[in-house]
Amino acid sequence: MSTQEQARVSIQSAAERVDRGAGNLRWRHFKGRLLAVFGWFSIIFGLGMLLVLILDVINRATGIFSGGPNWLTWDFFNNFDSRFAQRAGAEAAIFGTLYTISLTILFSFPISVAAAIYLEEYASDNWFTRLIEINISNLAAVPSIIYGLLGLQVFARWLLFGRSILTGALTLTLLVMPIIIVASRESIRAVPLSLRQASYALGATRWQTVWNVVLPQSIGGILTGSILAVSRAIGETAPLITIGALTFVPFLPRGIMDIFTVLPIQIFNWTSRPQDDFRSLAAAGILVLLAILLTINALAIYLRNRYQKRY
Amino acid sequence: MAVSDLRRPPNRLRAISEGIIQFIALVAASISILTTGGIVLSLLFETISFFREVSIVEFLTETEWTPLFATKKFGIWPLVSATFLTSAIAMLVAVPLGLVAAIFLSEFASDRIRRTVKPLLEILAGIPTVVYGYFALTFLTPLLRNFIPGLSIFNSLSAGIVMGVMLIPFVTSLSEDALSAVPNSLREAAYGLGSTKFEVATLVVTPAAISGIVASIVLAFSRAVGETMIVAIAAGQNPRLTLDPTVPVMTMTSYIVQVSLGDTPYGSLEYYTLYAVGFTLFLFTFVLNVFSYWMVRKFREVYD
Numbered sequence: 183m184s185t186q187e188q189a190r191v192s193i194q195s196a197a198e199r200v201d202r203g204a205g206n207l208r209w210r211h212f213k214g215r216l217l218a219v220f221g222w223f224s225i226i227f228g229l230g231m232l233l234v235l236i237l238d239v240i241n242r243a244t245g246i247f248s249g250g251p252n253w254l255t256w257d258f259f260n261n262f263d264s265r266f267a268q269r270a271g272a273e274a275a276i277f278g279t280l281y282t283i284s285l286t287i288l289f290s291f292p293i294s295v296a297a298a299i300y301l302e303e304y305a306s307d308n309w310f311t312r313l314i315e316i317n318i319s320n321l322a323a324v325p326s327i328i329y330g331l332l333g334l335q336v337f338a339r340w341l342l343f344g345r346s347i348l349t350g351a352l353t354l355t356l357l358v359m360p361i362i363i364v365a366s367r368e369s370i371r372a373v374p375l376s377l378r379q380a381s382y383a384l385g386a387t388r389w390q391t392v393w394n395v396v397l398p399q400s401i402g403g404i405l406t407g408s409i410l411a412v413s414r415a416i417g418e419t420a421p422l423i424t425i426g427a428l429t430f431v432p433f434l435p436r437g438i439m440d441i442f443t444v445l446p447i448q449i450f451n452w453t454s455r456p457q458d459d460f461r462s463l464a465a466a467g468i469l470v471l472l473a474i475l476l477t478i479n480a481l482a483i484y485l486r487n488r489y490q491k492r493y
Numbered sequence: 494m495a496v497s498d499l500r501r502p503p504n505r506l507r508a509i510s511e512g513i514i515q516f517i518a519l520v521a522a523s524i525s526i527l528t529t530g531g532i533v534l535s536l537l538f539e540t541i542s543f544f545r546e547v548s549i550v551e552f553l554t555e556t557e558w559t560p561l562f563a564t565k566k567f568g569i570w571p572l573v574s575a576t577f578l579t580s581a582i583a584m585l586v587a588v589p590l591g592l593v594a595a596i597f598l599s600e601f602a603s604d605r606i607r608r609t610v611k612p613l614l615e616i617l618a619g620i621p622t623v624v625y626g627y628f629a630l631t632f633l634t635p636l637l638r639n640f641i642p643g644l645s646i647f648n649s650l651s652a653g654i655v656m657g658v659m660l661i662p663f664v665t666s667l668s669e670d671a672l673s674a675v676p677n678s679l680r681e682a683a684y685g686l687g688s689t690k691f692e693v694a695t696l697v698v699t700p701a702a703i704s705g706i707v708a709s710i711v712l713a714f715s716r717a718v719g720e721t722m723i724v725a726i727a728a729g730q731n732p733r734l735t736l737d738p739t740v741p742v743m744t745m746t747s748y749i750v751q752v753s754l755g756d757t758p759y760g761s762l763e764y765y766t767l768y769a770v771g772f773t774l775f776l777f778t779f780v781l782n783v784f785s786y787w788m789v790r791k792f793r794e795v796y797d
Contacts (some may be wrong), residue, residue, distance in 0.1 A: 206690075214691035216546055221597020224590040225610055228661045233619055235628045242631075276523050293521045300518035317525040323782040325711065325719025327746050328532060330753070331771045335535035339759060356528050363525075364543070387507060388512045417621025419748065420721035424753045424767075446623045446722075453627050461631055468575070475619065 196295035225424040236472070242465035253466040262432040263448065268461030272467050274431040275448035278347070279416060280442055283434055285351035286358065291408055294359045298366035298404075303392050322360040324441050326398045330424025339427055345426040347437045353421050357412040365407020402489020409482040413475050445471050536775055539768030548763055552769070558732040558743075561752075565767070569773055571732040572766025575742035576774075579649045579656065579724050580717035585656025587717075588710055591664025595706075598665065599672035601690040603665065611669070614662040622659070624681040627725030634727065639781045647729030647741035652776045655679060656723050672698055687795065705793035708785040715781035722747035745774045 243254050259331045261271025305311040333353030343349040349396035373396050381391040396403075422444055430451075431443045445467060544552070547567045555568025594614070598607050633651040638644045644651075675698050683697040699706070729741025730751055743751070748770050757764045 209689065209690070210689045211560060214689055214694075217691055217694065218601045219591065219598055221601060222595045224594035224661070224665075225614065226596070227590060228594070228617055228658060229613055231658045232620070234632070235620070235624070238632050239624075294522035296518045298526065300515070300522040303513050303519055306524070314525055316530045319786070320779075320782060321525060321528055323778065324532065325713060325721070325746070325778055326714075327719065327721045327749055328775050328778075331749070331768060332528075332532050332535055335539065335768075336531050356524075359528075360525070387511055389511050413619065417619075418622070419621065419623045420725075422752065423750055424646075426753060430624060449627065450722065450726065451625050453623075453630065461627075464627055468627060471621060472624070475621070475725055479619065482553075485652050 187386050208354075225299060225490070234257075234465070237474070238465050239465045239468050242462050243469045244466075245476055249461075250333055251464070252323070253406060253462045254469060258463075258466055258470075263443075267457060267463055270452075270460070270463055272448055272470065274434060275443050275467070276470070278427075278431065278442040279436050279444040281347050281438070282350045282354065282442065283412060283416055285347060285438060286354040287408075287412060289355040290358050290362060291413070293392065294408070295366050295404060297359070297430045299392055299396075302367050302370040303361070303388065303396065310346060313470065315460055317446055318360050321356075322364065325420075326357055326418055327420040327424055330351055330421030332356065333425045334423060345441050346439045347435055347442045349425050350442065350444070351438075353425055354415045354418060358415050360403075361411040361414065362408050365411070366400070368405045369403025369407065370396060372403065373399045402485055405489070406435035406482045406486045407474055409478055413478045413482075416472065416475060416478070419444075421448055422447055423450070445474075502683075512765040532775070536708065536768055536772040538567070543762070543765035543769040546765070547769075556606050556734050558748075559762060563707045565762075568769070571734045572743060572745045572748055572770060573773070574734050574736065574745070575649065575724075575732070576744040576777075578736055578742065579653045579728055579744055580714055580720075581612055582649060582653025583656035583660055583720075584714055584716040586654055587660035587664050587713055590657075591713070591757065592660045592706065594661065594665045594669055595668035596694050596699065599669045600698060602691065608653075611666065614665055617659060618662040618666075620659070620718060621632060622722040623680070623726070624722040625655050625659050628729035629723055641739060644739045645729070645741050647727060647731075648739050649724075649728045649742050650738040652724050652728040652739065655727070656717055656720055659720075659723070660716060663713050663716060664709050667709030668706045671702040671709065674705070675701045704789050707792075708789045711781055711785035711788065715785070718781065719752060720748065721779050725750040745770050749774075 206212045219309060242250075244252045246252075252358075257269075259276065260273055262274050264270040278357045301311065305314075328392065330353060333349055333356075337349040337352050338345060341351070352410045373440075377395050377399065378391055381395045386394065427443055427447055428441050431441060435442050449464050449467040449471065452467065455461075552567055552569055555566050556570055557566040557568050558571045598610060598716045602610070629651045630647075633655055634644065634646060634648065637651055641650075679697055679701060680693050683693045688697070724744045725747040727746060728747060730743050730747060731741040732743040732748070734739070735742065749767055752763060752767050754764075757767070
């Protein structure tokens with residue numbers, strides 16, 4: 183077929199398509215409605231799964247719909263793990279999560295905010311800044327289990343921290359830092375230049391401007407982003423398994439060099455046991471975990487609304 | 494910027510403290526480079542140790558993965574095939590549902606619906622993966638066994654489906670951003686030529702946003718490849734080279750979990766396999782991430 187012929191055929195078929203379309207307006211509009219129906223279906227499918235998941239977990243944990251035994255009792259919070267489901271609880275896991283996450287916040291928040299301040303307020307546009315930026319966006323997409331391998335090698339082996347809370351917290355710190363940095367940068371960038379200029383005009387130095395003007399104006403966004411990052415860290419399981427957080431810990435951690443377990447690992451452990459009772463215990467653990475995450479997310483939404491600023 | 498001339502501190506002491514603060518901030522920002530370096534170096538060191546004992550040819554050509562057995566075989570393909578099988582199933586769920594939801598939210602839904610539905614869908618992305626794993630194993634698999642009699646208790650089908658549900662908001666949110674970034678003038682021009690809403694959405698807006706949409710799909714795939722707890726709980730612990738979604742398999746991430754749960758002595762061959770598999774996983778996700786980054790850069794339509 184020559185080029186001319188090809189062009190003629192394609193124009194012809196295009197014209198035919200237009201003809202067919204124009205003569206069939208009802209079908210063309212119907213396709214739109216069909217897409218809207220599929221759109222609703224997708225959304226309802228996703229949210230429906232979420233609803234089923236939550237109801238199923240509630241039912242298994244408390245037996246509220248099926249009339250089974252309630253596993254979410256006072257004992258659940260007051261007992262350590264056990265070979266017997268009746269005596270097993272999540273006390274060590276809950277405290278382990280509390281300690282690990284507190285330490286993670288302590289490490290990750292100041293470093294990430296400092297990094298965000300550097301990138302937004304100090305850094306000039308050179309190769310080093312671009313290298314940092316590329317690294318941060320790449321790190322945000324690295325699978326969490328890889329961070330576990332890093333923590334195992336660098337913190338547990340090379341720095342001799344072992345399978346301790348410290349190793350876990352440092353690993354989670356590296357994991358959430360990119361998230362906090364990205365959120366903080368966005369929030370800092372949203373502070374209008376005119377506020378900084380006003381501060382400089384009054385004779386403030388760069389740091390005085392950052393500390394007295396930029397940070398107070400952007401703290402809402404920084405906190406919201408950090409809280410969401412922390413909620414991600416609370417749910418993380420894989421990196422902590424990799425660094426060797428133990429599943430059977432029959433005592434409360436006394437210091438940051440102690441071995442530990444966390445709630446998601448405890449849930450994983452109970453889920454992997456074949457007995458049905460342990461699956462119910464896992465459901466109780468999930469319920470506690472989801473309740474913690476829900477509270478934290480509500481706090482983030484509250485802070486976002488409270489500090490929301492328009493210029 | 495004229496402002497920069499005014500930033501000069503008034504006295505020496507202040508100049509020094511300003512310098513110190515700037516240096517501290519610089520160090521904090523540089524930790525990201527150290528982290529990447531740490532990841533690459535620690536993976537590389539132990540992977541090299543691994544390949545001192547196992548030939549790279551065996552790693553890439555052997556079809557069995559049995560490092561914990563008496564007769565050890567080190568073929569990575571069973572783990573790679575399982576990873577791609579579960580990820581592919583997840584994409585079959587997440588891409589159509591996520592994309593249709595994105596097009597619907599961006600082009601059809603009212604502002605009020607969009608503002609209600611998006612945060613609700615985000616909840617799905619915030620559920621810990623260990624919870625999804627539990628759901629796949631204890632709810633979806635028994636449910637699917639009613640329809641598929643041959644389905645094993647551990648299988649890649651229900652792990653993949655649940656992983657897909659987890660990734661719906663990921664695809665929706667990123668694709669919706671790309672779609673709503675398309676300027677209204679394009680839509681108005683298409684309406685002016687007599688297009689219907691459907692035609693505007695599918696023939697004008699979607700092609701204009703295609704780089705962002707493809708990037709979101711590639712990123713979601715990368716997430717699926719690196720996802721650990723769902724497959725570790727629900728897909729099984731049996732390394733085998735198969736594309737059958739009804740039997741237990743073992744992904745790269747499940748292998749890392751399985752070895753980590755045991756007490757692996759430092760410096761043993763088992764310990765090195767952890768890093769050889771981890772390095773392979775890192776390479777796959779790295780290539781996917783770079784590809785999606787490049788995709789957005791290269792094919793972004795720039796308006797105004």
